[in-house]
Amino acid sequence: MVASFKRGIVDEVLAEQLRTHSLYPRQLVDSLIAERNYIESYTFDLRVLAFAEEAYDALKRGRDKEWLRLMNKAKQIVKDADIVLGADSRTNLVLIDRIDDAWDGSDSAVLALMATMHACVEMSATCERIRPMLFLRENIFERVRAIDPEFTRLETCVVSLDWTRQQLQEMVERRLQLPLNPKPPLGETWKLLFDMVGSAPASEMILDYCQQRPRDVLTYCSLAVESAQASRHQRVTVEDMDAAKVRFSESRLKDLGDEYSENFPQIQLVLNRFHGLATEFTVPAVTAFIQKLLADSEVMSYCGQWLSRVAAPHLFIELLYSIGFWGIRSGAVVEYRGVGLRSASPPTISSSSTVVIHPSLARALDLQAKVIGDLEDIVLQREGLLLELPEAIDLEQYQERLRRILTDLDATPTGNDYDDEYERIVGEVIRLCFFRWLNNLEPHRQDNEGRVIRDWIAANVAEQGFWQLMKDKYDACQVIWECKNKSLIEAADFHQAEYYMNSAIGRLVILCFRGDDIEKHHYQHIRRISEKLKGMVLILRDRDLKVFVRQAINQKVKEEHIRQLFDTTIRNVS
Template identity: 30%
Template sequence: MLSDAFVATADFRSLIESDDRTIVVGRRGTGKSALYIELQKHWKKDKKVIVICFSPEDTEIIGFRSLLRPFSESFNLSRAVTKLLWKYTMLMEMANYVLSNYKLSSLIERDSLLNSHLTRWNETKGGYLTKSRNIARLFLTSIYPEEAVGDLPGNLELSQVEEKVLGLFDKADRRVVVLMDRLDEGYESDAVGIGMIAGLTYAAIELNKRSHLIRPIVFLRDNIYRTLAKEDPDYSRNIEGQVIRLHWDWAQLLTLVTARMKLSFKITVEKDQKVWDRVTAGELQGRDGFKKCLQFTLYRPRDLLSLLNETFFCAARHSRETAIIQDLDRAAQSISVARLEDLWKEYSKIFPSIQLVTSSFKDGEPELLVGSAIQVIQHHVETTEDTSNHESLAETRILQASGLLQSLYSVGFIGIHDSSTSAFSFCHDGRTPDKGFENRDKILIHPCYWLGLNLSRNALAPEEAEEINDEYDIVVQSATPEIRKVKIGQTVSQLDKIPLGRDGAREFEHWCLDTLRIIFASHLVNLELAPNGQAVQRRDIVGTNRSGSDFWKRVHEDYKVRQVVFDSKNYSGLGPEEYRQLQSYLTGQYGKLGFIITRDEDEHMTGVELDWVREMHKSHSVLIIKLPARYLCKLLQKLRNPEKHDAIDRLMFSLLDNYERNYLQLKTTYTRRPKRK
């Protein structure tokens, strides 16, 4: 179907009729792969043209990156090295083709220079980049990287090899076309990754200009090209004029769609509009009807074909041979919901709160200011505190609304408005924005989620589709883990800044509250400071026990604790007064177990503290557990990996076991004075 229904656009004709453009740029789903395949077919029909295809696997790209580690700090060095190696690689593969062709091999058999290079080239098994890497390893060194780059052309004998290879094709009366695709495999947007792409484009452009016998064409994803344009200081001089950008208008898309319809429905009508009207009815007929379909896409062939496949599937389920507007609406809704659910599924492990946070935008506007979006997230999180999803709530407490918004950007859910281009740019590589969000910045929820979230708008105008740069993949990668680590690190480091004693008591209380809300998210709800602040018995921090985990269920069942008390003491070393005070709080709903948060270095009990734990249990049947702030930090660190969300519960369960089995069973450390005789 891809070949049979291929549309020979103006872009296709430009590439086969002219050598002016070397780089083909297109967003995902704009037909780069189809163009790559059709160009192969077109030139393979010409016996005077040799077609060589570069389509590396991600493992080859990753392996090649390791070679460039000494140049990782410099884009210019990475570009220079890869330009030389890409050029050498293309020349070697051209010569290798001649050697393997029985009609042409005689041209190369007596050339000692090329034979020696080809012998070394073919000693390594594997793809082009693997061979190139093994040869380059002989000459590149991490000790003197600049010197190694300077010597590389001579070590590869690049000028001589280039002259020899061009001479071969001149003698053979052949032309070679080199097609390079799938360069986004294993791509990373750093100095090495961008340098590799820049080096390839420079090598291709130079060979294209060097001889009419060589026609290289490089296919690049739009996001990679934009990064290259941003990072390469010589972009406008060397690359910009070599680019052809794939673009589709409504008429071309209609031609593409109807070409497939003719094959699928066996329609012999010639005119595109008549074909469309043959398979649609009602509001979907005519030019305006077709444009209604385009409103749900970004004017990309892949989006449109997916939508129409689902539309006609809906029609078939209702035993109709023609599609109507209701089929289109159902299809668009179904696809949007599916994409939203795919997003949740892909990121649930590394971004546990993604469903909770994205759902906060339901029934709202697709375009917001950052400040408004933060308020929306805050309100939604606060109203869903009773959720039983512990790891999700813990993450919202750690990241806060601003961190959650950055995480949504890193997975491509929202895009940020670029005032310099008047376009909304969406993340494509799981990274955080280049700059922090400002409250007045505009953001846009990606259009593919509008229907799934039932937003106030459900379709794009044609001019709006052009203003969206959304080159990203749904891959399991996100900035959320990094943001989470930073936030946890900030909370831990904040403790060290709080002075001991009365001066820092209030600040310590707030730190304890914030930390407890993160650690015991969803297990303890309505955690607050001094809920009975005016009472005689003023409890520092209280939260409601939902019995939502093994530990807290045990606390409720064994100690009858529904309201959990945490007494904060901004010092180390507990005595009788602290234990008696907390014991006096433990009545009614507060049960027979409470916690004291201290500034001790560890949770181990000895001496006087141990005696008073046993005394409170023996005399009043209450258990008082010491939770040093350092121990809370230890629990916080467990949240760095959201998949280990139950680690905290296991540690608390073990701590309670230790009190019951060991501390309460030990003999007192208090030594009585011997009685006088």
């Protein structure tokens, strides 16, 4: 796998060099000329799969010589590519990001990621002209750390993105400056736009409240500015910042469950049980809380596998400290987890210590400002903000229907005979994965003249995020989902999508098909529709539908994947 990823990364660099004419075919040596089919005709994913299948096939058949030949071929291609690229003094940076968009948390996914990390480390040590850089969320990184016997080889190449308070303040200030003309000098923007909080600058309160997490700081500032605009304030007042805390707290709690659901499945169920309790707990109270969790059938059904491993009070405290849910008080000082891998270790826990849930989560959980020392007469609540489920079904039914989608999607063949089944599957994806933004889902209907068939149409009720953008940009108050149970889409399919667009329902069509790749001529049709009607056709494949389903299984309320598909489409048609 490591050899396959190294070869795939090199081919990706060569493909980009040839595409931009920074490198010409006549400059390639024999080993790279033989590789041109993979370089020019394959995407990165298909290329790596082809290399891996070839190597595994040789191993399965016991052809050791063939396997060694493939390993040596990969080494030679990496070596020759470095020599060819050495004619140019520039270094080629390969940025690998958004791993978590299609991440399913399976053991095979962890092994593939482990191979990618080792490939990046080996190439950084042996290649002068190619420098791969892999960006990972901490929780995914920890999955590799837990199972990789050679992790020490990786640790020397790991860099944590740590932000100082000054850097965060400057980053947010530059974002705030962007629409201003003229722009105030750095250091003055905070004072110009935000009121003081008591005697301290607003930036100090915001950074503390958001635990110095860059994305959270930006989210909170955005909510505060929106609140000020809604109230027609010239500056962001203390009241605006306080109003933003309510919305931010709810968002932060959901994001916390999303972020660590890969490592601790359905951890939001555990966090939800704190609803209505207190902001601070003694160690005996934490012990009693754990016992109530172990007696909760729903929690044990979904979280029992990992919860049993951290049932000891000190382990449970360390876990929730490491994810930023609470801090540890010793005397008058409360220490919350900072940003970065080095900040994950908790301070010493003694019998007199208490744990304090972070203020940014208190409002979403409706916590009381008090210390709880005993939970004997308290019943843990089940309601809260984390578990939003469609159609009044319970979590078990929801999970079962989502898993059935994955099974049915793999089992459904292409072809006209299975059109209805594929349409049903796509309808389930919309119903179970997009219910927060799309509702009133209806199956295909014919118009009065009996000509138009729309496989699914859904009302866009979003008030923010990606789907609100679609309303603003394409008047998409309704979203049409066209289901094509075939591996190739044709010009007629785009003409049909174009025919659906009008001023009454909007100019956005989601086109689902069974192929693996979106071709260049697909983007040419979308460009034509964009220029003619200012409309958009967004193409989804089976792999994209599976990403949405896996995110829903893990209770991830995220729009990054569909936003990335939209961004890619926009860039290709621009």
